[in-house]
Amino acid sequence: MDKSKEIEQSYVYSLEKQKMLYKRTLLIVSISQIFGGAGLATGVTVGALLAQQMLGTDAYAGLPVALFTLGSAGAAFVVGRLSQRYGRRTGLTAGFITGGIGAIGVVMAALINSILLLFASLLIYGAGTATNLQARYAGTDLANQKQRATAISIAMVSTTFGAVVGPTLVEVMGNMAMMFEIPRLAGPFILSAAAFLLAGFVHFVFLRPDPLIIARNIEIYRNQEENELEGHHPQVNGIRHTRGIIVGATIMVLTQIVMVAIMTMTPVHMKEHGHSLSDVGLVIAIHIGSMYLPSLITGILVDKIGRTAMTIASGATLLLSGLLAAIAPGDSLLLLIIALALLGLGWNFGLISGTALIVDSTDSKTRAKTQGSVDVLIALSGASGGALSGMIVAHSSYAVLSFAGGLLSLLLIPVVIWSLRPKYHTNAFNKNIS
Numbered sequence: 001m002d003k004s005k006e007i008e009q010s011y012v013y014s015l016e017k018q019k020m021l022y023k024r025t026l027l028i029v030s031i032s033q034i035f036g037g038a039g040l041a042t043g044v045t046v047g048a049l050l051a052q053q054m055l056g057t058d059a060y061a062g063l064p065v066a067l068f069t070l071g072s073a074g075a076a077f078v079v080g081r082l083s084q085r086y087g088r089r090t091g092l093t094a095g096f097i098t099g100g101i102g103a104i105g106v107v108m109a110a111l112i113n114s115i116l117l118l119f120a121s122l123l124i125y126g127a128g129t130a131t132n133l134q135a136r137y138a139g140t141d142l143a144n145q146k147q148r149a150t151a152i153s154i155a156m157v158s159t160t161f162g163a164v165v166g167p168t169l170v171e172v173m174g175n176m177a178m179m180f181e182i183p184r185l186a187g188p189f190i191l192s193a194a195a196f197l198l199a200g201f202v203h204f205v206f207l208r209p210d211p212l213i214i215a216r217n218i219e220i221y222r223n224q225e226e227n228e229l230e231g232h233h234p235q236v237n238g239i240r241h242t243r244g245i246i247v248g249a250t251i252m253v254l255t256q257i258v259m260v261a262i263m264t265m266t267p268v269h270m271k272e273h274g275h276s277l278s279d280v281g282l283v284i285a286i287h288i289g290s291m292y293l294p295s296l297i298t299g300i301l302v303d304k305i306g307r308t309a310m311t312i313a314s315g316a317t318l319l320l321s322g323l324l325a326a327i328a329p330g331d332s333l334l335l336l337i338i339a340l341a342l343l344g345l346g347w348n349f350g351l352i353s354g355t356a357l358i359v360d361s362t363d364s365k366t367r368a369k370t371q372g373s374v375d376v377l378i379a380l381s382g383a384s385g386g387a388l389s390g391m392i393v394a395h396s397s398y399a400v401l402s403f404a405g406g407l408l409s410l411l412l413i414p415v416v417i418w419s420l421r422p423k424y425h426t427n428a429f430n431k432n433i434s
Contacts, residue, residue, distance in 0.1 A: 011214045012221045018214070022142040025211045026151060029138050030158035032092070032202040036132035037162030039099065039195035041288045042188035043068065043106075043125060046170060048267050048390075049280075050106075050185040054115060064122050066387035069260065071102070071126025072133075073379035079127075079134050080372010087210030088138045089203055091368070092131055096200030099128015103193035107177075110186035125189075128196040130379060132159065135203075137371050140359045141211040142218075146303055149356040153299025156352070160292040166191060167285035171278050216364040244361030247419040248354040249374045251311050253381040254412055255350030258318050258405040261385035261392075262325060262343055263287060266336065268390075269398040273330030286337050290344030298352045308416045310353040315412035317346030322406020326399040339402075346409065 011017045047064035055063075075095055083091030105121025108114075139151040170188050177187030266287075267280045302310045321342035328335035362370045392401045 008209050008214060008217055011209065012217045018142055018218070021209065021211060021214060022151075025142065025207070026139045026154050028202065028206045029135050029155045031206075032096070032199040033132065033135060033155055033158040034162040035195040035199035035202065036096065036128065036135065037159035037164075037195075037288070037292065038166035039103065039162070039192040039199065040129050040132050040159075041163040041166035041284065042170060042173070042192045042195075043103065043129075046174075046185050046188050046267075047122070048264055049271065049277075050110060050183075051118070052268060053183075053185060054110070054113065054118060063119070063387065063390065066383045067119055067122040068102075068126035068129060069379050069383035069386055071123035072130035073126070073376045073383065074123075075099075075127035075130035076134060076372050076375035076379055078372075079131055080368050080370075080375065083134070083212060083368035083372070084366070087213045088141070088368070089207040089210050092135055092138065092207070093200045093204040095127050095131025095134065096196045096203065099125055099131060100193045100196035100200065102127060103189045103196060106189040107182060107186045107193070110183040110189075125192070126379070128192070128199075130375060132199070133378070134371065134375055136355060137359070137368070138207070138211055141215040141364070141367075145360065148359045149302035149352055150296075150299040152352050152355050152359075153295035153297075153302075156292050156295035156299075156348075158292075160289050160295075162195060163288040163292055164285045166195070167281040167288065170281040174277070212364065212368055215367075219364045241361040243419065244357050245370065245374070247415060248357030248361065249377055250415050251314070251350050251354035251357070251412060252374070252378050254409065254415070255314055255318065255347050255354070256378045257381045257385040258322070258409050259291075259343055259347040259385075260382040261389040262322065262402050262405045263340070264386045264389045265393050265398055265401060266325075266340060268393070269330060270336065275331075275333065279333055283333070283336055283340050287340035287344045290341040291348050292344075294345055294348050295352060298348055302352050302356050307353045307357050308420065310349050311412055311416045314346050314349035314353065315409045317342055317349060318409035318412075319406045321346055322402045322404075322409065325402035326406070330398075350412065 011021060043064075047068065051064045075098065079091040079095040081091075082094055102121050102124030105124060106118060109118035109121050136152050136155045139155040140148050143151040166188075169191060173187035173191050174184040175187070177190065178184050182190075263284075266283060270280050270283065298310065321339050324335060324342065325339035328339055358371060358374055359367070389401055392404070
């Protein structure tokens with residue numbers, strides 16, 4: 001047995017070492033999320049504006065978000081499988097570095113005014129956004145069921161620091177880019193490139209021993225010790241796990257569609273009503289801050305009062321956001337800030353509730369692969385929301401888009417009602433869903 005294997009095995013037999021690694025993993029993931037949040041937020045802030053400038057029309061302003069969200073779907077699939085086979089460290093490092101390369105490509109595309117290079121680079125840039133989202137799972141690998149939502153929230157709240165600072169630097173990065181004769185709207189992607197590359201570096205250097213590999217070894221050891229406990233019913237557990245995955249995935253898909261659609265067109269809507277680039281950056285910064293900053297409290301609530309209650313809260317919050325965005329005057333900065341803050345908060349409730357259900361319903365043998373597949377669905381739903389948002393606004397209005405998004409969020413209620421149907425009488429299932 002080589003030295004690395006010996007180190008991994010030492011964690012299997014020591015509860016104290018497992019607790020220490022759990023805390024260390026959360027710290028490393030939190031640090032990387034600060035950089036990842038900055039990389040994600042700056043691209044979101046100006047992506048639609050850059051496309052609008054290069055294409056000369058609003059109809060396709062939603063394409064950048066659609067493209068890098070579509071790219072994130074492919075990346076989520078690959079990162080999930082890399083993580084399953086080689087561990088979180090390999091998967092997350094590869095994803096962030098790829099996203100950094102994509103951001104560099106966006107800058108080059110703006111510099112030479114190449115639409116094809118812009119679209120290709122945005123697809124690659126999506127790897128960074130997918131990896132930033134996938135990193136939330138790393139903190140749960142060594143968490144018990146009562147810690148899972150809290151572990152997710154700790155990783156996500158760290159994203160806030162980068163996500164809030166990033167958009168506020170849009171103006172600064174734009175001015176700096178112009179000093180080097182780079183188009184102003186491409187400047188923020190320089191920050192995205194540096195942030196994603198740094199996030200990848202943090203995972204590569206510090207995320208060892210790998211939490212997923214240790215969790216897998218612990219599970220193997222426990223299974224050998226237990227040797228199939230009496231009263232274990234694989235078929236019932238399989239049904240329970242399948243339902244948990246379906247419900248968790250549906251919650252996250254619906255909240256992603258609503259959030260991405262409204263968020264994507266908000267910068268364009270604001271520019272058309274005379275708001276400055278710094279105003280746009282402020283609104284998006286508050287929105288993304290609301291997506292991540294409440295996570296610590298949300299995680300505790302999800303663990304304490306249940307997945308179902310917080311999912312219903314997500315639907316209600318998203319509905320209120322959509323209605324407020326629809327009726328708010330276009331020149332009202334305050335109302336747009338409140339609407340986008342509620343949009344981020346509703347997404348936060350749904351994402352943490354859905355993620356906790358996915359973790360509850362998987363084991364280490366298939367966890368990363370399943371998580372990657374679910375994140376593919378989330379990314380594709382976001383891509384659809386981003387692509388359709390520009391077309392809806394071009395043929396109707398931002399108000400119609402926001403109102404439709406709010407109504408769509410109400411579908412979360414029948415989803416959770418279905419999840420609570422007492423079809424299978426297992427206490428574990430009812431506990432997980434509640």
